[in-house]
Amino acid sequence: MSEKLEKGLEGVLVAESELSYVDGEAGRLIYRGYDIEDLTRNASYEEVLYLLWYGHLPDQSELESFASMMSEERSVDDEILEIVSKLAAQDEKPMNVLRTAVSMLSAYDSDKSSYDPNDEEAILRKGRRLAAKFPTIIAAYNRFREGQDLIEPRKDLDHAENFLYLLNGEEPDDVIAETFDMALVLHADHGFNASTFSALATASTLSDVHSAVTSAVGTLGGALHGGANQDVMRMLKEVDEVDQDSVEWVETGLKEGRRIPGFGHRVYRVKDPRAKILSQESENLSEAAGDAKWFEMSVAIEEYMTEHTAFAPNVDFYSASMYSQMGIPIDLYTPIFAMSRVGGWVAHVSEYLDDNRLIRPRARYVGPKDVEFVPLEER
């Protein structure tokens, strides 16, 4: 047994995967051989889900049947929505509400009576239902807390359009819907990131898909992972509110030892390829709205960080100003990340179980070994 300690499992290879390749030196991301730039510009989120789950891009009829099955699964049982409403009334954070609702979905899943970790089709059926219902849960939470009536999901809208419709109560503008769909494509998978790894650790015990996805939602929410997109927007707002120059704010933050959200990455040594695309989309939306305040502040921060530190923007940096231009509430940014990444979680669970081995690393024990036991009455 090796005694070499790899804190945070940095660089440790634990499995083989055909799903996504993150080239940290070149700043490149590939899903099953396709460059993220090509997929973002040319494929819908539904096509990318199909690619990740079934191994190839769908033809027209495969896509139609897959998209139609997804849209049929959008409704969420009233008993779950009732809990979502109660949690919204308690001001529970949206990621926690999502985690609770995902866990509850297992009780209402039509495959619930049997769980066979080797039944790949059943895993993907459950995954499809989960992915279809994430937008309904997130939008319902927001409508409840805003005191608005719930809206039924629409089967004639695609995944991105349907979410924006459920959130805002009206059909989205085409440019916003297309940009949102691109964001879903960009966030769908990213190797063995922390939330995917926690889904796999759960699945590797032969626990079920809902448990794996519930673990993953809980993991994604943290500030060092998907939670950073909301921290980026909060940082921009804070700088604006105190009327400070964004570069000075960041300079002070770094001097005080703070981490700047949206910068740095365990794998990328250069700018995250997704940040490049998102920055372009954020700029386009800002120009169209005639309000580039958040985008310009973001660019100034990136320029400073690039010149003065080793940290480049990651996926969470420009998604913040982009979602803000779409009018999305800040604390929904991370649930939206989850709404996309559920595709990757399910794909990895399905792939990993094909050749499962329990995930169980070791800790180097540094405590004492020969302490003499003292009976309770003598302590």
Ligand SMILES: CC(=O)SCCNC(=O)CCNC(=O)[C@H](O)C(C)(C)COP(=O)(O)OP(=O)(O)OC[C@H]1O[C@@H](n2cnc3c(N)ncnc32)[C@H](O)[C@@H]1OP(=O)(O)O
């Ligand atoms: C979707 C995603 O998950 S993308 C990542 C989203 N998270 C963020 O944007 C939060 C900010 N970034 C970070 O905290 C980190 O860059 C991480 C966690 C993403 C990756 O970090 P790692 O590669 O594991 O590096 P680690 O956490 O060990 O940090 C190494 C050093 O760099 C510093 N550092 C890392 N990121 C940043 C940052 N954004 N701002 C300032 N300092 C940073 C750390 O403080 C640490 O300094 P120290 O050695 O003086 O203590």
Ligand SMILES: O=C([O-])CC(=O)C(=O)O
């Ligand atoms: O890969 C990671 O460590 C984090 C990340 O960028 C992602 O999950 O998209």
